[in-house]
Amino acid sequence: MKPAVILFPGSNREQDAVRALRLVAGAKPQVVWHAEHELPKGTDLVVLPGGFSYGDYLRCGAIAARANIMDAVRAHAARGGLVLGICNGFQILCEAGLLPGVLVRNARLRFVCREVLLRVERADTPFTKAYRKGELIRIPVAHGEGNFTASEANLARIEGDGRVAFRYARRDGQIDETDGPNGAINGIAGIYSEKFNVLGMMPHPENYIEPEIGPTDGRGLFESLAGALKAA
C-alpha cells in the first residue's frame, strides 16, 4: 500500500490521516504538496484530508480543487486508483468534478463538532469491506458546510446506482434528515464515484482509531483499504 496524502494551504487533518494509515493500515504515507504536478511513483491511494484549504475562500474546496496536483489525482482516479476525501477533501472532490453534487452551509447555520452515528450502506467496496452492510458506526464530524445536495437527476443517479456510502442515522438505524447534523439530503454523509474507487465523506474516521482516545469505529475504513490494496 502506497498512500499519498495531499497537503493544501489550510489543510489541518493531514497528520491525522497519516497516523491512521500508519497505525491501522501499516502504511508509510507520503505527504504531497498541492503545487506538485505528479504523485509519487506507485501511489495506489490518494487521501485529500480535512481542514480549511484556502480559508474556505470563494466556496469551500473551490480553490484547492484547481490546484496543480488535482490533474494527477484526476488521472489516478480515471485509471481506477483509489481516492478518499474526508471533510474538506469531500468538498474538494465535489468542486473538482470527481464526485457529483456540492456541500453547502449546514441547514441550521451552526458549525457542528460532535459524534454522529453512520449507517454503512454497503460493505462490498474497497473502503468498507471490514464493516457489515447496515452496521451503525460512531464517527465524529466537524464542519460548517456539510449539507450535501445535488441536482434531482444526479441524486436519482446516485441513489439508483447505490452510490451512497454512509448516511446519518438514528440509534434505531432509521434515517432522519431533519435530525442529522447538517440537513444533507437523504441523510447522505458520503458518496462513491461511478466506479466506487472515489469516496468522499464528511465525518472523520481517522479520528476514531485509538482506544486511548475513544471509540475505534474508524479503523474499519483503513483496514478495508489495507485489505483491498494488499490483494491488488
Place this chain on the structure above:
Amino acid sequence: MKARVIVTLKSAVLDPQGKAIEGALRSLGVAGVQSVRQGKVFDVELAGNDRTAAEGALKDACDKLLANTVIETYKVEFAE
C-alpha cells in the same frame, strides 16, 4: 474595462444565510422586507476594450471558478 460579476444561488436552492438575514432585518424593525437571498459580487478589471473577448473571458472565469453551476447562476454587467 471594468465588469461586475454577480453570482447568486439558483432559486430552487435553499439559502439558510439569506433566511437568517431576513429574520434579522425583521427583528430590527425594517419594514416591508419579504425575502432576502445572499449572493456574491466580483469587480473585475480587464485589459483592452474588446467587449466580446471580455464577455468570453468572464464566462470562462465563472464556469471554471467563480460560480458552482450545480447551485449557482451568474450574470455579468459592464460599467458604461
